[in-house]
Amino acid sequence: MRVILKTRPRAKPKIPIEAEEIIPQNFLRRNDIRVFEGNKERALDDLFFITTEGPAVSPDQVEVILTGDTGVIKRVGEYMNAGRIIVEGDIGMHCGNFMSAGEILIRGNADAWLGREMRGGRILCEGNAGHYCAAGYRGEKRGMRGGTVEVKGNAGDFTAEYLSGGEVTIHGNCGDLPGVEMRGGTLVIGGDCSRPCGNMTGGTCMVFGQAHQFLPTFRKNGIEDTVYAGKHCRMNAFRGDVANRGKGTLLVRM
Amino acid sequence: MKIEDVVCSFCGCLCDDLVVEVDGTRVVSVENGCTLANEKFLGDHRLKTPIRRSGNSWTKISYEEAIAETAAILLDADRPLLYGWSGTFGEAQSIGVHLAEILGAVIDNTSTVCHGPSILAIQEVGHPGCTLGQVKNRADVVVYWGANPVDAHPRHMSRYTTYCDGFFRKDAFKERKVIVVDVRETESSNIADEFMKVNPGGDYAVLSALRAIVRGKGDIIPARVEGVSREQLFRVADICKSAKFGAFFFGVGLTMAPGKNKNIRNAIELTEELSRHTKFTISPMRGHWNVYGSNEVFTWISGYPYAVDFARGIAFYNPGETTSVDILKREECDACLVVASDPGAHFPKACAEHLARIPTIQIDPHVNVTTHLAHIQIPVAVAGIDAEGTAYRMDGVPIRTRKLFQGSYPDDLVVLEKLYAIVKEAKG
Numbered sequence: 105m106r107v108i109l110k111t112r113p114r115a116k117p118k119i120p121i122e123a124e125e126i127i128p129q130n131f132l133r134r135n136d137i138r139v140f141e142g143n144k145e146r147a148l149d150d151l152f153f154i155t156t157e158g159p160a161v162s163p164d165q166v167e168v169i170l171t172g173d174t175g176v177i178k179r180v181g182e183y184m185n186a187g188r189i190i191v192e193g194d195i196g197m198h199c200g201n202f203m204s205a206g207e208i209l210i211r212g213n214a215d216a217w218l219g220r221e222m223r224g225g226r227i228l229c230e231g232n233a234g235h236y237c238a239a240g241y242r243g244e245k246r247g248m249r250g251g252t253v254e255v256k257g258n259a260g261d262f263t264a265e266y267l268s269g270g271e272v273t274i275h276g277n278c279g280d281l282p283g284v285e286m287r288g289g290t291l292v293i294g295g296d297c298s299r300p301c302g303n304m305t306g307g308t309c310m311v312f313g314q315a316h317q318f319l320p321t322f323r324k325n326g327i328e329d330t331v332y333a334g335k336h337c338r339m340n341a342f343r344g345d346v347a348n349r350g351k352g353t354l355l356v357r358m
Numbered sequence: 359m360k361i362e363d364v365v366c367s368f369c370g371c372l373c374d375d376l377v378v379e380v381d382g383t384r385v386v387s388v389e390n391g392c393t394l395a396n397e398k399f400l401g402d403h404r405l406k407t408p409i410r411r412s413g414n415s416w417t418k419i420s421y422e423e424a425i426a427e428t429a430a431i432l433l434d435a436d437r438p439l440l441y442g443w444s445g446t447f448g449e450a451q452s453i454g455v456h457l458a459e460i461l462g463a464v465i466d467n468t469s470t471v472c473h474g475p476s477i478l479a480i481q482e483v484g485h486p487g488c489t490l491g492q493v494k495n496r497a498d499v500v501v502y503w504g505a506n507p508v509d510a511h512p513r514h515m516s517r518y519t520t521y522c523d524g525f526f527r528k529d530a531f532k533e534r535k536v537i538v539v540d541v542r543e544t545e546s547s548n549i550a551d552e553f554m555k556v557n558p559g560g561d562y563a564v565l566s567a568l569r570a571i572v573r574g575k576g577d578i579i580p581a582r583v584e585g586v587s588r589e590q591l592f593r594v595a596d597i598c599k600s601a602k603f604g605a606f607f608f609g610v611g612l613t614m615a616p617g618k619n620k621n622i623r624n625a626i627e628l629t630e631e632l633s634r635h636t637k638f639t640i641s642p643m644r645g646h647w648n649v650y651g652s653n654e655v656f657t658w659i660s661g662y663p664y665a666v667d668f669a670r671g672i673a674f675y676n677p678g679e680t681t682s683v684d685i686l687k688r689e690e691c692d693a694c695l696v697v698a699s700d701p702g703a704h705f706p707k708a709c710a711e712h713l714a715r716i717p718t719i720q721i722d723p724h725v726n727v728t729t730h731l732a733h734i735q736i737p738v739a740v741a742g743i744d745a746e747g748t749a750y751r752m753d754g755v756p757i758r759t760r761k762l763f764q765g766s767y768p769d770d771l772v773v774l775e776k777l778y779a780i781v782k783e784a785k786g
Contacts, residue, residue, distance in 0.1 A: 120437075120688075142436030195680055245482075262620075317563065320566065320567050321567060323579075347570045
């Protein structure tokens with residue numbers, strides 16, 4: 105089944121929409137999906153033109169397509185556990201929060217907290233991601249725990265904060281402190297970043313561009329070889345963060 | 359008439375030893391106050407009556423009219439923002455949170471532009487703090503990091519640290535060592551025993567290096583870390599480790615430097631590491647008078663200290679998303695109530711521009727920059743001068759402020775209670 109949600113014009117288009125109920129399994133049987141526009145609760149069809157094509161007997165067979173002015177829609181795909189969501193443009197904050205299975209494809213840019221604390225599944229963002237991509241909520245001790253997040257563009261500050269499992273790949277540059285408080289999983293940064301992996305205790309981070317303002321509390325641990333984008337790369341290996349008794353691995357291209 | 363033991367209502371020190379002379383409804387003189395306190399008590403730029411913008415001019419309106427129109431604007435909004443709160447007392451802040459809940463609004467205080475990152479760090483790793491009294495009586499090493507108390511908290515050093523003798527520090531000026539860490543020389547660094555000049559944005563690395571040294575892993579520290587020599591880092595670590603009681607104070611120079619809450623987390627973890635060797639504590643240098651109180655009051659009622667979003671009827675908190683600067687920059691909110699603050703003077707230009715585009719109402723005694731962005735302003739009594747209530751000092755100690763004279767203005771509480779009553783009746 106394919107569900108196409110096209111945004112309706114709104115009098116106040118900057119007011120965010122909170123739409124955690126936009127997940128494939130909810131379109132299988134329910135017709136009472138509710139969303140919030142600011143402090144007003146709305147029916148889904150108050151804000152979207154809805155088109156449904158074809159049948160489905162399980163959430164795996166449901167594909168939700170979001171089009172129009174989607175950059176202010178938050179929490180799409182929250183707790184998603186099956187099926188597929190395709191966002192034709194940009195998407196708002198918290199896309200794919202806590203998702204455990206399924207796939208989200210974003211053709212534009214994603215705002216902050218993409219894939220926050222996700223457990224499984226796959227997110228592919230063809231544009232740029234905002235701050236706290238694949239990170240944890242405020243005060244949370246564990247961020248993303250499983251699954252994969254791939255961003256073809258750049259990501260903002262604090263990418264993969266508290267990463268505990270799964271794999272995050274940013275093909276472009278990252279902002280400040282990617283992998284901060286990281287404790288597991290793998291973070292791959294294709295471009296440049298600054299101060300990677302502050303306070304990390306575990307996991308592996310690979311930086312294939314420049315690591316600016318490299319922190320003084322990582323201990324040199326030899327040289328390793330790895331492959332990125334089909335190319336053989338020689339990497340400086342470090343262990344740390346020593347300030348935090350860390351046993352993480354940080355690889356930076358030579 | 360001279361009134362003794364008056365509590366100052368300017369900065370987070372809440373100095374409670376001022377002597378204020380009052381003549382009728384006018385403050386004539388202030389003793390014991392710093393320059394900032396004198397300006398606060400003797401300043402006279404108060405708005406006389408409520409005003410409403412009419413084109414390029416202002417029209418005087420009654421309090422009832424102003425409050426009714428404010429209620430109508432807030433009730434009509436889909437994403438109202440209630441911002442400020444640090445310059446008023448706890449009882450008024452409490453009504454503000456209830457108003458936000460009933461409106462489905464976002465309520466935020468000035469922590470968003472000062473020590474919000476400190477709160478985020480404390481939520482991650484806790485707060486090994488203490489009262490200023492403990493510091494005064496015990497501390498023999500005081501660290502000011504990213505703070506300039508001589509200019510911003512002028513009596514902090516004379517009441518609690520460098521120049522103030524304590525129960526166990528009979529000759530404080532000689533006994534206490536003061537370490538100042540900043541990106542430039544300041545009035546405070548000039549009187550420090552040790553000044554550590556850090557490159558802008560380099561605080562996180564320096565804190566990490568100090569943690570490693572205190573842990574006995576100093577062998578990996580390079581010759582220089584963000585402008586600070588290895589020798590100085592070891593010297594500062596030794597001073598801290600050999601303290602009998604150390605007190606670490608940090609200001610917005612650390613909270614708002616790149617890394618923000620992670621800088622504070624690193625500083626807290628350094629404090630914890632030092633406490634394996636001696637007793638060390640850490641405290642924020644809160645700037646706005648009762649900003650600590652706004653964090654307390656918001657937390658009692660909603661569970662969160664600032665940036666609380668009631669849009670869905672329950673409290674949601676996510677600084678970076680629900681903080682005023684972010685909401686205004688994204689042009690989300692469609693009405694704003696400013697209470698006891700001046701965002702027009704402190705927020706980025708894009709935020710001030712949005713405040714000017716939407717209906718903004720200000721409840722504040724004075725004409726300030728936000729007045730020029732506002733649609734309505736309602737003047738009120740000044741907390742601690744002609745209004746009384748409870749405020750919190752920067753170390754979390756609640757102090758009751760007194761009314762020095764009976765003025766003609768209603769206080770924040772009276773205005774907000776009237777506003778709340780109208781909104782509650784409309785909401786049913």
